[in-house]
Amino acid sequence: MSNDFIAIGRIEDIPRRGARCVNTAFGRIAVFRTAEDEVFAIDDRCPHKAGPLSEGIVHGRAVTCPLHNMVISLESGTALGADEGEVQTYPVRVEDGRLFIALSALPMAAE
Numbered sequence: 001m002s003n004d005f006i007a008i009g010r011i012e013d014i015p016r017r018g019a020r021c022v023n024t025a026f027g028r029i030a031v032f033r034t035a036e037d038e039v040f041a042i043d044d045r046c047p048h049k050a051g052p053l054s055e056g057i058v059h060g061r062a063v064t065c066p067l068h069n070m071v072i073s074l075e076s077g078t079a080l081g082a083d084e085g086e087v088q089t090y091p092v093r094v095e096d097g098r099l100f101i102a103l104s105a106l107p108m109a110a111e
Contacts, residue, residue, distance in 0.1 A: 005093065005100035011039065012097065019054040019063075022101065029090060030054035031099065032074055034061060040074035041092040041101055047072075047085030 014020050014033040021044055022029045028044035030053050038061065044054045051067035061074045071080040077089040091102035 017058040041090040043087040
């Protein structure tokens with residue numbers, strides 16, 4: 001169902017162990033690329049103090065917030081270790097080097 005996904009760039013646009021952001025009407029989404037070329041998308045706001053997760057350090061399938069070192073799973077969006085909290089995750093896929101994010105997962109405007 002490609003209609004549910006929108007193109008957001010190419011995997012080469014994101015450095016390994018780095019991120020780039022996609023701005024939506026509902027906030028920024030950070031799209032991460034791991035050292036193994038896996039791609040994950042989560043809200044770009046740490047649940048602790050709203051730090052920019054896209055500026056954090058990617059290690060394995062997790063990112064460490066640059067403000068207070070909270071570690072967030074890129075797979076589940078939940079805080080790891082003793083920390084608590086979570087961020088929204090978004091389905092993302094790679095097809096022929098192109099990145100797509102699921103429209104259906106984006107928050108809808110409250111009426």
